[in-house]
Amino acid sequence: MSQPSAPSRANKGGAGRLRERVAAARQRHPFASFLTRRAGTAVLLMLGVTLVTFVLTNLVPGDPAAAALGQRAVEDPAIVAQFRQHYGLDKPLPLQYVTYLGNLLQGDLGESQQSHQAVLTDLRAAVPATIELAGTAIVLSLVIGVAFGVVAALRQDRLTDQVLRVLSLLGVSVPTFWLALLAFYVFFYRLGIAPGSGRLDPGMTAPPDVTGLYTVDAALAGQWPVFWNAVRHLMLPALVLTAYTVGLLTRFTRSAVLEVLGQDYVRAARAKGLPGRTVLTQYVLRAALVPVITVAGLAFGALLSGTVLVESIFAWPGLGAYAYRSATTLDLPAVMGVGLVVGVIYLLVNLAVDVLYGVIDPRVRVS
């Protein structure tokens, strides 16, 4: 497999030869070159993300000055001029973009027109909130989804399998914004089981900021009441978010496990009389984890989308809420910041997925 045949090499031409040379180098220093290539793609991708965000945001009809200044202030040319100068909006668009990139290289994401703070400061507050929510959701989904999937596969075509199939299809079919609304109404308003909106009860002081994840920070500081409060506030929105990803993971785990169960080596292991549990953990789960990890990576992206809709209902001060507010007020520096962060998260998740492949499945490392 690794050495392409001569005719196809000829077909590929120059680009193909270059690719082969790179491939050869990669075989010598696989991980280093993998990372270099990744970094290169990442930079290009981020550049693309900033450009697309910049162009799109400028296409939106409307005037950020009108959104940021008051109805009175915006009629005063001096105030508007001052505003445009402050945010560099008086310069031609290409220059604005180049200036933005220049500042970006120095780690300066600009200042939000809405919050009057450095975008970096805003993101520093919003990103951990979303990571905590989406992270909890993905961990929950992995646990529940993989368990469901394995059970469904082992009980293929029996009642359990059918029920889990319907459940997982329900999970991917339910509109997140509607489920959030319903959950909030039932568990908070009707039953009073869940705490209200936000990350902590009012009057509860946030733990000293280390990671920005309230649960982690509270645990680090030994503030257990705050920890439990943060956990309680996390549960409902996180569970709403898991609906979709649990559905996804159940289906993928099921088919991955089924495929592995049908492989010769697993059949052989069973025939040799290895105990069912050993076969399951040693062979089946290990092999099935590869596709599952891929899907988990994809699911994380879906979760980020879900947060846009869920955060507003639970008044969760995260990236989704920030993105919505920035986009609707044409707060360009903030929108650009969101685009960058999301791009970085996407790249990191993909990187993590690829690295995990190598860890779980040695075959991937070799080839």
Next chain:
Amino acid sequence: MRFSVLKRLPSAWRRPLAVTGALVTVFWLVVVLAAPLLAPHDPLAQDLPRLASPGAGHWLGTDELGRDVLSRVLYGARISIPLALLLVALSLLVGGALGACAGFFGRWVDETVMRVADLVFAFPTVILAMVVAAALGANLQNAVLAVLVVSWPSYARVTRGLVMGIRNREFVLSGRLLGFSPWRSLRVDVLPNVLGPLLVLATLDIGTATLLLSGLSFLGLGAKPPAPEWGSMVAAGTQQFDKWWIGVYPGLAILTVVLAFNFLGDTLRDALDPTAARTIGAEKERVA
């Protein structure tokens, strides 16, 4: 690699999920066609008591303007379902064409199309669609365009994968040797062979398209009032928490439509060749 979708279909169709999915789909299709006959009220008439709970005369209650929720939910099917179908058809067309070119011609065409697809994937779909919809102006056509922007890449990827799988197969190569132009080869030899799996992907995607479109309307970036669109009806429900019927019923409508299409899609997927099913499955999830 030919896919024996049709051959495997009959047994799959007998499954309870498939039957349920088909029944619900037929129900909604009937609603789409016959909404004016089924709806007890004009969906736009504001002549009932405001915020009345479900009861005689208004079985699903009334909304903040005294409109009949049942009639609005029924009429809503005429917006959401045809648009989702249209959207999927457009995605199939655009993504399929680009992906086929990428897979068939390779080189820079492939690089360009796939890098752009990567770029789209780098954004969470809702956020990207939100910005696009805001940029174009909030209405349904633009919401469809916005979702199209985020949905074509998965079709492109699948098509590219499938095309690359068969472009060097003997029957294609022999066509080229006979002097077919690349375009003709693509049209005559390649496309018919990838169409089957693509149609399955499209079916699987109808539910997702419905979800995304209603999500945009929920955010105020889709349907224009007073159109009875399900997503915007749920949004109105968030303003009246304790008047649960305003938001719950349209949400249920979305759920049942999406669920029905997913039941059907799942059945189709099972009927597919397992390898193709996995490629399509993985791509399908990216759309969401």
Next chain:
Amino acid sequence: MSRLRAGSSPATALSLLAVAALTLSACSGGSTSGSAGGGKTLVIDTSFNLKTADPGREFEPTGQIVDKALYQTLLTFKGGDVTKPVPELATYEQSTDGKTLTLKLKAGAKFSDGSAVTADDVVFSLNRVIGLKGNPSFLLDGVSVTKTDATTITLTSKKANPALPFILPNPALGILNSKTVKANGGAATAADKAETYLNAHSAGSGPYTLTSFNTNTQVVLEKNPKYTGSTKATYDKIVIRNVQAPTQKLNVQRGDSQIALDLTGDQVQGLTGGLKVLSGTSSDVVFLLLNQDKKISTTTSNAKFAEAVRKGVDYAGLLTLTGKGSAQAAGVIPSTFLGALPASQATSRDLAGAKAALAASGIKNPSVTLGYPSDLTVDGLSLQTIAERLQAQLKEVGITVNLAPAPTTTELDKYRNGKEEAGLWYWGPDYPDPSDYLVFLPGNLVGLRAGWKAGADPELTAQGDKAATTIGDDARKALYEQIQTKLNASGPFVPLFQPSHYTVTAASVTGVTYNPVWTLDVAAVGTK
């Protein structure tokens, strides 16, 4: 869903309510029960419209609540009565030509760091508002500030400025500790860098100090032990949280919060648990705009068409949407201000008259596009709902209305540039004086937005100029009534209604008084 409240209008800054009968016990009452609230936290839920805590830059409703607690102003209003400015840090005297306002500082006021409030602090703070060119700068347009002696400050206006004593109570004109602010980059010019500091610490003499500030989540205030004013704060700590209206209802009902500020008439229905619901008429006026520019529309600029709309709107029908306490707006000036038209002069529906006017306009099957901000709420009321109801009402006249909602940012731009054929907006007072409503005249701020150019109605313009400089309540009242009668007869605006403003509080909470300028004076809130 997160309805963005106009990130924008200073008009919203003053959203709200009338004086009304709600004054429970204006300020002083709370002090006796102070010990009962000792160590207590008051939680207030509101849907944030907040950008900064810096008084020189702030002009949003939530910012007004916060700054009212952190800073003292030269003059103030007692409770919810905005018809008479009263001394706070200073007493005042206005010259008979209305051009000079002399302020005499009262002795003894201290900032939270213990230093005295001086005339220099006053001059610095007011000059800073002017020099920053921020959102509230227009409040002091054409005003120059000078220190006459150690305790006297003179404000001189170029033209007669009878509204100035009504402007000075605005929390945006709060007095800052000039030494602290200067030490943290403050200056009375656009080069000022003190905003970051003022968003983390307060530098005022108000009853509270700033503990934490986040424009998205919550603001926490703590009692200022050095406070020297007359309102004695009851609660040691105040948490103001950003919560959407529907959730506010759940929170206050469950006791998660003690005060909910943004509930609508529909939402206060069926509240349980011994909560108190206080309602009053807001001073925001919702109006319909019909563009007079023939280039924008030959339909809306047709006088007979405008008449058809004016007669075709079912005003009483709109009030069923807006709830108890709301009122039809007789003119553009809200009912609680000097110069408001009496309710008896309000337009009422005349369907036959509307149809006749439409026929007389010569326009067959007229169709107009109505633009409005889809994400904007006025006192919790969504303009979306109103637009949908108007569409249905005008259909009965034979006018097709196409709704064209857009996010505030986009729609505001069209509105400001006079590009809307028809528009649905509201005006919240910048300060409680009828002169703020001269913006509706031809060639002025809002007039231009309706394509009503200067010179379109010279007689009305002359009346406006006269009203702006006339001194004396009776004379002003008569002039403003005349102006509105004329506006109602031939202007491009259709005043619709003033929404109702509801505040829901826990049974134990006392001293909640509504003020159209700062919504709620948190320091006056007490407990039983």
